[in-house]
Amino acid sequence: MDSYSGYINKLIAELSILPGIGNKSAGRLAYHIINMPKDAVERLANTMVDARENIKYCKQCFTLTDKELCPVCSDTSRNQKVIMVVENTRDMSAYERTHKYQGVYHVLHGAINPSLGIGPSDIRLTELIKRLQSDVDEVIIATNSSIEGETTAMYISKLIKPTGVKVTRIASGVPVGGELEYIDEITLSRALDARVEL
Numbered sequence: 001m002d003s004y005s006g007y008i009n010k011l012i013a014e015l016s017i018l019p020g021i022g023n024k025s026a027g028r029l030a031y032h033i034i035n036m037p038k039d040a041v042e043r044l045a046n047t048m049v050d051a052r053e054n055i056k057y058c059k060q061c062f063t064l065t066d067k068e069l070c071p072v073c074s075d076t077s078r079n080q081k082v083i084m085v086v087e088n089t090r091d092m093s094a095y096e097r098t099h100k101y102q103g104v105y106h107v108l109h110g111a112i113n114p115s116l117g118i119g120p121s122d123i124r125l126t127e128l129i130k131r132l133q134s135d136v137d138e139v140i141i142a143t144n145s146s147i148e149g150e151t152t153a154m155y156i157s158k159l160i161k162p163t164g165v166k167v168t169r170i171a172s173g174v175p176v177g178g179e180l181e182y183i184d185e186i187t188l189s190r191a192l193d194a195r196v197e198l
Contacts, residue, residue, distance in 0.1 A: 008034070060131070062107045062124050063089045072096070072104055079103045081137040085128065085156060087111050087144055090181040095142065098185045101192060103140070106131065111148040112155055120155060129159060138166040140195055168195040 008030055016026035033041060057063070058070035065071070072078060072092075082103030086092050092105045108123040132139070141156055143149035153169055160167045170191040 061092075061105045062109065062127065063092055063105060077102075081135055082140065083128075083131065083136060083138070084140040084142050086142050087149065087152070088181075091142065091144070094181045094185075095188060095192070098189045098192070100189045103138075108143075108152070111143055111146070111152040113148045113151075123152070125156065125159065128156070132160065132163050132165055136165050138168060140168050140170065140192070142170045142192075166197065168197050170195050 011030040011033065012023065012026045015021055015029050016023055018026075021029070033044070036044075054066045055064050056066070058065045058073055059068055060073040061070060063070050063072070067074070079102050083106050084092075084095065084101060084103055085106045085108060086095070087108050087110060089107055092107055095101050095105075106124070106128050108125070108128075110118055110123040112118060112120060112123065128139075139156070139160055141153040143152045143156075157167045157169075171193075
């Protein structure tokens, strides 16, 4: 027998769709939302709708932003000649938390994974190659240490090498199969410092 009413069940079902949120967590969140003041719930709902309507891809690096250029790409103090390639926006955020990297980024929005039907044309590689037509000294490949991340890194390296641009890969220390977004800032900083040329 179901112990919740229709509206609670619907809220729990919607919340449990979110990544990392199981049924128990969704139930806790649902009860929290229900017990919030009405104006706070409306503010939360409006913020989600506004974010969905106004957030887009940066026209240069393809991270998420609400401006034409993200804060990193528009920062004139950043070294525009060094591009770090990451799989997703969360990986970019992980490196930004180190406060060590002063170049710019390129977000692929995925990794090559033939078993899932994701090929080079399904991630933002064409846009990366276009960026190399400007004055770029180095491309740092910071894809995850998974099979897909390594495959993507090798593919990018083979694409870029003929252009004469230096290609490096972040060092290990990042565990194999590890997701960058979950790795501490010190390990990420050391991986960046010990990067190797491909």
